[in-house]
Amino acid sequence: METVRLALEAMATRFELVLYGESVMDLRAAGEEALAEIRRLEAVLSFYRPTSDVGRVNRSAHRQPVRVSQQTYELLAQAAEMTAWTQGAFDITVAPLMRCWGFVRGKGAWPEPDALHDARSKVGMQHVVLHRNERAVSFLQEGASIDLGGIGKGYAIDEAAKVLRTCGVQRALLHGGTSSIIALDAPPQEAAWRIALPASHTHACGDPPLAVVPLKGQALSVSAAWGKAFEKDGKSYGHVIDPRSGGPVQGAEMAAVVHDSATTADALSTALMVMTPDERRSTTEQFDKLKLLIAYGPRGVYAEGIDLHAPAQALHHHA
Amino acid sequence: MISRRDFLKTSTSAASLLGLSRAVEIRPDPALVHPRPTSDIEVNIGLIGYGPRGREIASTLQRVPGAHLVAICDNYATMLRRAQRDYPEASRHEDYRALLDNPDIQAVIVATPTHLHKDIALSALDAGKNVYCEAPMASSIEDARTMAAAARAVVDEQVFQVGQQNRSNPQHRSVFQFIRSGAIGRPAMARAQWHRRESWRRTSPNQQRVQALNWRLDPNVSIGLMGEHGIHQMDVAYWVLGALPQAVSGFGQIMAWQDDREVPDTVQAMFEFPSGMNMMFDATLASSFDDAYEAYYGTDSTILFRDRGKAWMFKEVDAPMLGWEVYARKDKFYKETGIALLANATQLDAQNQDPTEDDPNVETPLWYALKEFMDNHEFGPYPPAADYQRGLEATVIAIVANNAILQGTRLEIDPALYTLD
Numbered sequence: 017m018e019t020v021r022l023a024l025e026a027m028a029t030r031f032e033l034v035l036y037g038e039s040v041m042d043l044r045a046a047g048e049e050a051l052a053e054i055r056r057l058e059a060v061l062s063f064y065r066p067t068s069d070v071g072r073v074n075r076s077a078h079r080q081p082v083r084v085s086q087q088t089y090e091l092l093a094q095a096a097e098m099t100a101w102t103q104g105a106f107d108i109t110v111a112p113l114m115r116c117w118g119f120v121r122g123k124g125a126w127p128e129p130d131a132l133h134d135a136r137s138k139v140g141m142q143h144v145v146l147h148r149n150e151r152a153v154s155f156l157q158e159g160a161s162i163d164l165g166g167i168g169k170g171y172a173i174d175e176a177a178k179v180l181r182t183c184g185v186q187r188a189l190l191h192g193g194t195s196s197i198i199a200l201d202a203p204p205q206e207a208a209w210r211i212a213l214p215a216s217h218t219h220a221c222g223d224p225p226l227a228v229v230p231l232k233g234q235a236l237s238v239s240a241a242w243g244k245a246f247e248k249d250g251k252s253y254g255h256v257i258d259p260r261s262g263g264p265v266q267g268a269e270m271a272a273v274v275h276d277s278a279t280t281a282d283a284l285s286t287a288l289m290v291m292t293p294d295e296r297r298s299t300t301e302q303f304d305k306l307k308l309l310i311a312y313g314p315r316g317v318y319a320e321g322i323d324l325h326a327p328a329q330a331l332h333h334h335a
Numbered sequence: 336m337i338s339r340r341d342f343l344k345t346s347t348s349a350a351s352l353l354g355l356s357r358a359v360e361i362r363p364d365p366a367l368v369h370p371r372p373t374s375d376i377e378v379n380i381g382l383i384g385y386g387p388r389g390r391e392i393a394s395t396l397q398r399v400p401g402a403h404l405v406a407i408c409d410n411y412a413t414m415l416r417r418a419q420r421d422y423p424e425a426s427r428h429e430d431y432r433a434l435l436d437n438p439d440i441q442a443v444i445v446a447t448p449t450h451l452h453k454d455i456a457l458s459a460l461d462a463g464k465n466v467y468c469e470a471p472m473a474s475s476i477e478d479a480r481t482m483a484a485a486a487r488a489v490v491d492e493q494v495f496q497v498g499q500q501n502r503s504n505p506q507h508r509s510v511f512q513f514i515r516s517g518a519i520g521r522p523a524m525a526r527a528q529w530h531r532r533e534s535w536r537r538t539s540p541n542q543q544r545v546q547a548l549n550w551r552l553d554p555n556v557s558i559g560l561m562g563e564h565g566i567h568q569m570d571v572a573y574w575v576l577g578a579l580p581q582a583v584s585g586f587g588q589i590m591a592w593q594d595d596r597e598v599p600d601t602v603q604a605m606f607e608f609p610s611g612m613n614m615m616f617d618a619t620l621a622s623s624f625d626d627a628y629e630a631y632y633g634t635d636s637t638i639l640f641r642d643r644g645k646a647w648m649f650k651e652v653d654a655p656m657l658g659w660e661v662y663a664r665k666d667k668f669y670k671e672t673g674i675a676l677l678a679n680a681t682q683l684d685a686q687n688q689d690p691t692e693d694d695p696n697v698e699t700p701l702w703y704a705l706k707e708f709m710d711n712h713e714f715g716p717y718p719p720a721a722d723y724q725r726g727l728e729a730t731v732i733a734i735v736a737n738n739a740i741l742q743g744t745r746l747e748i749d750p751a752l753y754t755l756d
Contacts (some may be wrong), residue, residue, distance in 0.1 A: 036497035041594050045536035052387065060394070067699055072398070085394045086421040151397075182413060 022047040026058045027169055029057040029193030035180070036187035043193035046183035049146070050176040050190065057175060060088055062110075073153045074161040081145075081152035086163050089151045089172050090192035091146075091164060098167070099141045103182045103297050105287035107259035111122075111163040112138040114257060117264065120231035124253070124264070133160075136262040137219040167255050169196040170237055170282030175277075189231075193239045198278045199231040208232040213272055213309065217242030226317070227272075227309055227324050232307070240270040264292050274307035274322070284308075293318075376401050376713045381434040381464075382431040383447035385409040385418050388469060391701065392446055393422065398698075399705050401713075408434045411544060431455055441496075441712065442467065447660030448547075450474040450556035453482055456495075460485050465494035465716075467708050470570075471562050472497050472726040476752060479730040482756055486723035496713045499570045500704035506644035506697070507571060509678040514575050518648070518657065521631025522576065524619040525614040526570040527629040529560065530622050534592050535600070554597040558737045559587070559601065560618035566733040566748050568629050569606070570725070571640070572614055575631065579728060580606040580614070582747045585739030591621035606732075616736075632737075639673065644701055647673030672700045728753050749755055 020043040021185070022033045031054055037042040057082050062068040066075070069088040076082050084092070095108045111120075116135035118125040127135070143157040153162075164171075169192035175195060179200045180188050191197040199209045208230035215226040217240070229236055241256045252266040271288035275281040287312055288296060300306055300320070307321030373462035380399055382389055385407050396402045407418040408428040415427045421577075428434045435443065435458055444456050453473050459466045473479040486495035501507045514522075551557050574577050583606050583607040587599030600620040607613055628641035635654040639647045649671050650660070664675040678697075698706075707719055716722075725736075731752045739746045 041534070042538040044534050044652055045538035048533050049537065066697065067702075083397050085397060086423075183538050184511075317519075 018043060019048055019167065020044050022051060024051040024054060026054050027062070027172065027192065029169065031173075031190070031192045034189045035186060036183055042183075043185065046180055046185045049183060050179040053176050053179045054172045054192075057087070057168070057172045060085055061091070061164050061171075062175065063163045063165060070131060070162060070164060073155075078155040078158045078160065081154040083150065083152045084311050085129075085176070086151065087171075089146070089153075091167065092153060092162070093146055093148075094171075094279055095162075095164065095167055095283065096141055096144070096146060098280070098287070101302055102283070102291070103288035103295055103296065104260045105258065105299075106142075106283045107139065107141060108162045108164055108165065108166065109139050109141060109144065109160055109235075110159050110257060110259045112159065114252060115263055116252070117257060126248050132262060135307045136159040137212070139262070139314075140260055166286045167279055167282045169193065170235065170278035170280075172196075173198045174278045195240075196235070196278050196282055197237070199229065199233065202232050211236055212316050213270070214239065216269075225325050226311065227319070227322050229274060229307075229309075229322055231274065234274055234276055235281045236272060236274050237278060237281035237285040238270065238287050241267070241289065242269055256289050267291075267312045268310045270309075270311040272309045272322070274305075276305060277335075298306050340577065365680045368448075376709075377403055378442050378444045378709055378712045379403050379405045380444060380584075381406040381437070382446065383406065383408045383431045383434065384448075384451075384469075385414040385567070386446070387444040387486050389444075390417075390421070391417075391657040392444055392705070395699065395701050396703055399702065399709055401709050402705065406434045406440060408432045410616045411547075413539075415506065422729050433457065435459055435464065441465060442708070443471060449562065450478075450550065453478040457480050457485050459618065460489055460493060460495065463493065463646065465708075465712065467494075467498065467705070468498045468726070469498040470500075470721075470722075470726070471558060471566050471730045473730055474558055474562070474734075476558050476731055476734055479727050479734075480755065483723040483727040487755060490716070490723075492706065492716070494709070494716045494719065494722050495726075496704070496708050497706065497721045497723070497729075498701075499567065499721035499725055499729055500700040501567060501571050501644065501726065502574065502651060502709040502721045503704040504700040505703065506643045506646065506678045507640075507700070510638060510640065510644075510676055511566070511575050512674065514633075514638060515526070515577070515633060518636065519636025519638055520654065521633055522610070522612055523632045524612055525572055525576070525629065525631045526603060527614070527616045527626040527627075528625065529568065529618040530624055531566040531620060532591075532623040533620055533624075534594075535598075535620055536592075536594070542707065552596050557598050558733050559598050559602065560600075561604065561616075561737040561740060563735045564618055564627070565602075565604070565616055568616065568627075569614075569732050569736070570729045571605070573608075573728070573732070574610055574725075576610075576612070576614075578609050579750075579753055580608055580732060580748060581750070582607040582740045582745060583732075583736045583749040584745040585736055585741075586743050587740035589752065590619070593612060599740060604736045606736070613690075624736060638676070639668075648676055649673055696734050724755075727755070 017036055018040045022034045024031045034046050036048055037043045060069050065071050069084040073082045096240045098106045112135040114120050116131050124267050138159040143155055143160040145154045171197045173190050173192055175194055188200040208323045211229045211231050212225035213227045241254055246253055256267040258265045267290045269283045273281040273285040309319045309322040311317050393404055398405050404425050406426045408431045409415050410429055418427055443459040445452050445468045449471050452468055456466055456468050533550050539545050583604055585604040587598055587602045590601045591598050603617045605613055605615055631638045636648050637651040660674045666673045735746055735748050
């Protein structure tokens with residue numbers, strides 16, 4: 017059995033691909049086609065490219081409906097659904113708040129009340145109208161914008177995995193920036209791909225992992241806000257914005273989600289970072305075959321369907 | 336205090352008064368760059384070929400006003416399933432003749448492998464359709480000549496546009512005028528490269544499909560790197576330089592992909608122009624270093640095209656001042672400084688956008704080419720910028736160059752090949 021590894025720089029991160037099969041030539045051809053699909057999706061979904069669907073929507077959707085490709089529309093509809101299912105904790109319109117809190121490039125800073133009020137008025141999926149028949153998007157609020165950064169990588173690897181299957185590849189692992197991972201069948205003689213979750217952001221090679229997730233025919237998404245914080249009046253605020261309150265919350269340090277769809281896993285892992293335990297319960301029970309692990313730093317770890325490497329740390333551990 | 340934008344405004348008019356009007360002249364008609372968003376006409380389009388290029392065309396058509404993609408044809412079921420998912424409203428066909436028989440379809444876009452263009456394009460013209468045919472127009476000179484003759488026969492009634500899309504791109508048009516007006520001084524030489532690390536292999540669990548998919552690696556029909564990429568760069572070159580090449584020397588090697596292929600993965604070609612100027616071209620599938628670009632070297636400055644028609648000028652220190660370049664955006668390229676040539680700086684200024692920034696409204700070259708195709712339904716038929724004649728010329732250049740590459744020799748290009756009759 018042969019192995020081929022390929023990589024691509026796209027969506028401001030590195031995508032990597034490991035393929036097992038009979039022919040190096042065929043594996044490489046399939047891998048190149050999967051990576052080409054990711055590159056193509058980047059051109060359509062990029063927040064920064066003026067010619068992307070997202071760029072055109074953000075520029076003009078407050079004036080008139082903007083037509084988008086079927087894939088973009090499908091993803092936007094899925095994002096809207098995830099906002100509803102997560103009670104607003106996942107929200108693709110959150111960019112104005114991120115900028116307002118200085119989280120886009122800076123270290124974070126307490127905004128002026130006017131600026132915060134202005135940013136909050138632009139955030140929320142109620143400002144976004146999806147026109148199904150026309151496959152178009154419009155905004156009801158000037159200054160509203162969409163950013164698929166929290167879900168685009170997952171969608172890209174979902175689509176790339178479809179390309180691999182169409183090309184006849186059966187055993188493969190594909191990840192974007194190590195935070196969105198999708199697995200086809202396992203390597204030869206293995207039951208599953210084994211993905212280690214780090215115990216902290218200072219995790220070094222050889223340190224015991226927090227958990228090892230077996231992955232086969234499913235996707236894993238990890239959101240993290242390790243150690244990022246800023247202080248105001250002696251109180252520490254994390255780099256996680258709750259779109260509903262408009263401010264930073266002392267949420268989780270890391271949330272990992274296993275699901276059939278990498279897109280769904282991406283959105284859920286983002287949402288779980290800011291959710292309360294009650295919200296988490298009512299959200300996660302809507303999904304089949306879901307596994308999750310949430311690390312709250314010194315406050316412990318919550319896991320469901322994922323075994324901890326060192327169970328003593330567990331806050332609530334469901335086997 | 337005077338803002339930079341106001342200063343630019345003032346200085347532009349001052350430059351005109353002083354007779355330094357070139358800075359204004361190189362900017363195309365703003366209506367060209369920002370066409371009005373709505374269209375009075377609606378055109379029903381059939382797309383033949385739903386591979387990667389066909390998908391790119393389909394998704395671009397979604398934002399071209401008046402363009403309705405109503406039918407998609409592909410002879411492979413997997414591609415048609417994909418078409419159903421992407422455009423459920425479009426009808427799907429395995430045989431392109433079924434699409435041509437539909438009287439509601441006015442225009443056909445041909446995006447199949449190159450060697451299949453001829454039969455489809457001829458049938459489409461015969462069926463009275465307007466035709467947009469991807470470049471290269473054909474994989475043999477005979478086919479290209481047959482197609483050009485067929486297009487010429489109906490030139491007063493039907494549109495035949497070739498996918499030499501840079502000819503419709505306002506960015507290219509603007510720099511074309513700039514070079515033609517003498518801004519680089521005396522042209523000395525030119526070079527173009529296309530570098531990417533990829534195998535060109537395609538795969539499928541269906542063995543028959545594998546052969547069809549790998550037409551680029553089939554020496555019987557492929558024009559190689561010259562046909563897939565060099566044709567677009569040489570198209571711009573002979574347009575900008577105003578003359579067709581009269582000879583080409585070529586070399587080709589298989590350096591990276593030792594998989595029993597016969598089509599070279601690395602090529603070099605040297606084109607000779609009537610003025611005595613030469614242009615070098617190289618392309619490889621072995622290395623991605625420095626991507627793709629074209630450079631035109633003159634005695635006063637060098638102009639570099641890259642990133643889909645973006646352009647920069649690199650001046651010699653003793654070159655005459657043009658006036659406006661003082662205010663233009665400068666980009667660093669290692670130790671060189673490039674002066675950004677923006678197609679539409681005055682238009683951006685009028686819209687209160689910073690004219691030293693890239694235009695956020697600018698579209699892709701493919702979009703401008705398809706827009707020109709749509710406009711032709713409204714106002715034409717008139718000869719498109721990339722008409723049958725340009726299609727024939729570029730195809731001849733690509734095919735003779737590929738022959739020179741395969742033979743490792745110098746070939747003269749018979750001028751008669753470039754013209755019909």
